[in-house]
Amino acid sequence: MPLNVGDNGYGSVAGPGLSSSGAASSSETAALLVPELQFGEQDQGDEYTWRPMSKEELEETAGGPGWRRLRCYLVVLFWLVWLAMLAAAVAVILTSPRPVETPLAWWQESLFFQLQPDLFIGTPPGSSEAVEALCDQLPYLKSLGISALVLRGLWDPLNDTGEHPATLPYVRHLFNESNKAGFKVVLDVCEEQKAEKSEEDAQYTLRFWLSQGVAGFLICDTDAAFTQKNLVQWRRILEEFSKEDEERIVVVKQTREALPSLRVSSQELNVTLVDVVLKSVLPQRPRLPSDRQVGEAIEAHLQTPEEDTWLGWMVGCKAPSDLKRLLLxxxxxxxxxxxxxxDQLEPAQGGNSSESSDITHTFKSRHSITALLKSLSHNRAREEALLFGTFTFLPFNKSSNASEDSSPPILAFLRSWGCVHFLVLLNVGPEARPLDPGWAPALPEAGVFVVSSAMDRMGAVALDTLVLQPREAVVVKLFEPGSYS
Incomplete structure (x- = not known):
């Protein structure tokens, strides 16, 4: 049967755009697929039909001189930008101020612990209870971060008969145990030297104790031996026993307003006669100082400009019990x-009535004080800012620190090392004090608690919301928002 039986017959197919009549409309002659228009050609609907370019066409188009020049320019621009960024980074690193770590001597890194003065004075001849008790406490003191001991009552190695006292073997045992535990021993000879003692006897005493392993001597500025002539002689003897890693030192305890020049420059000798000048935070008073006197004494030391000699600090007198932690x-x-x-590690006397409660309170107080000392010593050992960072006193203005005349102001200072800053705040007064938000606008607004005198603060803190409790000291490590340094 034929496929085409007429105009309207079965199987008739009309081609697109063609009429159903005529020879061109027959199915045998109509195209089954419409060929694609070439690129740029336009059909009756004014629409373009796109097709992918072949490999040959791509290579022909990309190989043109314009595209090659553009690619070369982009590669050169990329390397120029990369080299410029590298040069800028190197310039920033080289020109930015960097703190220089100064090598510290052993006494500059150490925490000294002054033992009770009657440890050897008044000890019965041949008795070893005090020495043995101290030897047993050496590991405990080491755990607190203490690395140097100050002993008193051992200046004269000879008794009235010209013989060594019976306690000398125990003292040597103490020195041996201290050296094994990594402690340095400094003899406190304040007010123990007599003016009538001959120069030969003084030199013999120095050499004797240095041969026993003593690391240094502490002398007062009021002693008869505190003269330039004697100190020069002391320095020469100490240099004989000093080694590269075991330098022997002289510490002078300052009690007067000013000290004479402690440096000698000549053709034969050019040294500093005293290694450490030890100052008292609180002045010597027959009575316990008031809160305002404590605040004024601390502020006077904080405002004192830095000195050429290395300073040491001690409380200096019996401190009020509620201020021991702050002073520590x-x-x-x-x-x-x-x-x-x-006596700084002794807890405050509690007011409990029962004996068992007193013992519990004493134990908790002593544990809290030693925990505070341990935390402070460990932070000082690992933080450069607390060990040898710069010091900046931060005074409060009157509006932010206004209060009654009897209440001392808040004291603050900054220890900085590079971009690391530690803020120390002291509230000596008996009232809680908030910080004025506009007190120090140049400081970061937030930080994290490092330690507090009550050992009850931790975590992040905003300075504008910080309230210092009565007789509280806090150490805050400051950081910029978004920084985790």
């Missing part, structure tokens, strides 16, 4: 060498 934080954060006295 102050000693451990001031630039210099802290000297902790034996």
């Amino acid at each position: 934080v102050l000693l451990m954060t001031l630039p210099g060498t802290p000297v902790v006295q034996y």
